[in-house]
Amino acid sequence: MRQKLVAGNWKMHGSQQMVTSLLKELLSKQAPNARLLVFPPYLYLSQAAELLAGSPIGVGAQDCSQAEEGAYTGEVSAAMLADLGVSHVLLGHSERRQYHAETDSQVLEKAKRVLAANLIPVVCVGETLAEREAGATAEVVLQQLTAVLEGLSLDELKKVIVAYEPVWAIGTGLTATPEQAQEVHALLRSAVAKVNKELAATMLFLYGGSMKPDNAASLLEMPDIDGGLIGGASLDADQFLAIGKAAE
Ligand code: PEP
Helix, strand or coil: CCCCEEEEECCCCCCHHHHHHHHHHHHHCCCCCCEEEEECCHHHHHHHHHHHCCCCEEEEECCCCCCCCCCCCCCCCHHHHHHHCCCEEEECCHHHHHHCCCCHHHHHHHHHHHHHCCCEEEEEECCCHHHHHCCCHHHHHHHHHHHHHHHCCHHHHCCCEEEECCHHHCCCCCCCCHHHHHHHHHHHHHHHHHHCHHHHHHCCEEEECCCCHHHHHHHHCCCCCCEEEECHHHHCHHHHHHHHHHCC
């Protein structure tokens, strides 16, 4: 049985004050049985890690450098994130792919750094609207996943989490139907099964794209949807916790 995971990607939102008030609100309210994880901006990671220390809510980073260390101005390494007490790192989010031209091979290199730092990579895959309309969804998401499946060892892959985020559903209010999401999740899991059946049975596949309290339960009850990656709704404690409750 895969325990559901509900992760909040705060993107470039927040302030020191907001981090404290949102996290204190999450901690003070009835925690769901699902695992919760938040991805604040880099600047607030140590504040978040301190506030959440000893709590069941984990802290992740939204990205990391492909390089180990050195002359890479503005970059943050996986080892630095581990040093802060972060447990997960989001990789290949569509906004990184779109605005920073991040490629599958860079996502793989970053995943290797994250794993070397004993952190868990959460690798995002997803098709654009044009790709879906052209009937290329399967091809696109399998190509993105394959880069990671082929580049990592079985032991490394055991730590990887995959997030399916149709680009057309991110921040748009449009959500994949539970059936559309399940279809892609099942396809991704079957690709993993070709590498190793046990790995496919245990790997977590999160759905992301305008998941809200009112649509979360129908998505999360699908057999291959193991949790959610939540953007907008994770900035509101009640909405985030309601999604966590739907994942129980
Ligand atoms: C995301 O940022 O990964 C995301 C899914 O955002 P939203 O929930 O706002 O669509």
